[in-house]
Amino acid sequence: MATRNLYAHDPGDPGWTVPAAGAARFSWEYDEGRDRLLSLYRKGKDKQWDAEKRIDWSLPVDPYDPLGLPDETSPLHGTPYWDRMSDKDKGELRRNYAAWQFSQFLHGEQGAMVCAARIVESVPDLDAKFYSATQTMDEARHAELYGRFLHEKIGLVYPIDDNLQALLGDTLRDSRWDMPYLGMQVLIEGLALAAFGMLRDITDKPLPKQILAYVMQDEARHVAFGRMALRDYYRQLSRAELREREEFVIEGCYLMRDRLRGEVVLTDFGLPRDEAVRLSEESEYLRVFRQLLFSRIVPCVKDIGLWGERLQRAYVDMGVLELGDASLDLLMAQDEEIAEKLDAQRFAEEEAARKGEVAEAIAAGAGEAGTGVGEAAAGAEGAAETREV
Structure with a gap:
């Protein structure tokens, strides 16, 4: 069945065109490279896998309880809305939430694939081009398996979240070659790792646990790649240039924090939007999720050398500054x-x-x-x- 027929809402145009800026860069030096990046490239080659074979797609999935999450994770749990819902309605709510989460994973992975391809095109060093080529294949595989899970196991897809789309657009429209690294490898991949990890550790369903664990194995390499490349480059930048990148990180972090609510699922069940936002914001699950979200991003941002006063103040405002000392390794x-x-x-x-x-x-x-x-x-x-x- 065509994906368009599975969308919970009309996604609009069948595609999204982002005007791209920047130059394609070639390197004629084929015998030099950083040992760390070349080692990561070799690991990227060795760790390639086939989603058709490594994932056991024969495992059954109940579309009305696809992740097996406790009822307490729902923002409606403990409210009069929950008490009035039938078991059938609660199953439909679980299905919609899982569809919304995995749909954002799917759209994010396509964005990661496009950004990785942009890095191949724009990064000046051949060792980074080599690794980015393996990452492009990784992201294609991830989009393939998330799409298959939504089509075959849940039967419902949500359009891309506005804030995720805004961050992807900002990342792709910037002409500086390091921005796809910063937007994708640090922010979006960091977000993905945190979201995948929380669901991987909570779910008791074998198929989504396989998918999340194997994708995370790839994503950990991608974040390591971004850290290596950006740490080397940002040592060369002026204070003003670093400040520009920090502003991008601040805006991106606020966008990602706000995109995690998923209130569209609640409005689909008839709640007014203001009420849906309020209940989502008061959810203990969302509070823990947001804290874990930044556990991958904040230490990476600090590690690559973006740690100015304004950025630190923003992290204080978000309540995540102390995560800068976490061990990414x-x-x-x-x-x-x-x-x-x-x-x-x-x-x-x-x-x-x-x-x-x-x-x-x-x-x-x-x-x-x-x-x-x-x-x-x-x-x-x-x-x-x-x-x-």
Whole structure:
């Protein structure tokens, strides 16, 4: 079924055209590069995987409880609205929220794919072009699997959130080659890692857990790439140039913080928009989610050298300044470990299932052979009795 037929709201034009600025840059030096980036490029090649094969798409998903999240995560829980809802309505609400979240993941991954392609085009260094080429493939795979999950397992799609679209547009329209790094690798990928991680750790449903864990394994490399490239470049910039990037980060962080409400889902259930915003803002789940959201962004921003006074004041206002001391390397190592453990568990289960099938086949074969021997013995006895008669 065409995606347009699955949208909860009319997405408008069938596509979105962003006027792009900036130059395509070629490098004729093919034998030099930063060891760290080339090592990451080699890892990017080694870690390529096929969403068709690595994901077990045969796993069932209840579209009315696709993530298995506790009822307490709903902003309506504990309100008169929740008390008046039937079980069917609550299931529809869970379906819509999951569709909204995964739709934003889907649109964000397409944006990441386009930004990675822009980095290949505009970054001056060949080692960065090499890695960005592997990331473009990663993002294509992520868009593929999120799209498939929405089409086949939930059957509902939401248009791109206005704030996410605004941040993508600002990132792509800027002519400076480092801005796709900053907008995508630091802000949007940082947001994605936090959102994926929270759902990965809460959901008890095996299919979305697989999808989120494997995507996070890729995204951790992408953030590491952005950190390496921008840290090197920003050491060369003037205070005024750094201030411009910090303003971009401040605006982007406020946009992302505000886009997380998802009040459109509540308005779809008949709530006035002001009421939907209020209930979303008062949600304890949203408060925790926002805190975790910046756990990936703030330390990365500090690490690459954007830590001016105005940026710090903005993070104080958001209540996330202390996250600047968090260890990104530890978080990314955990992402890698969780994906590898999930693989090991799945392979062990598949191996056990194969051994069980072999044992059953052997037992069945032995039984058939025993039956054949018994029949042959009975036939011999019958023949002997006939001869005696």
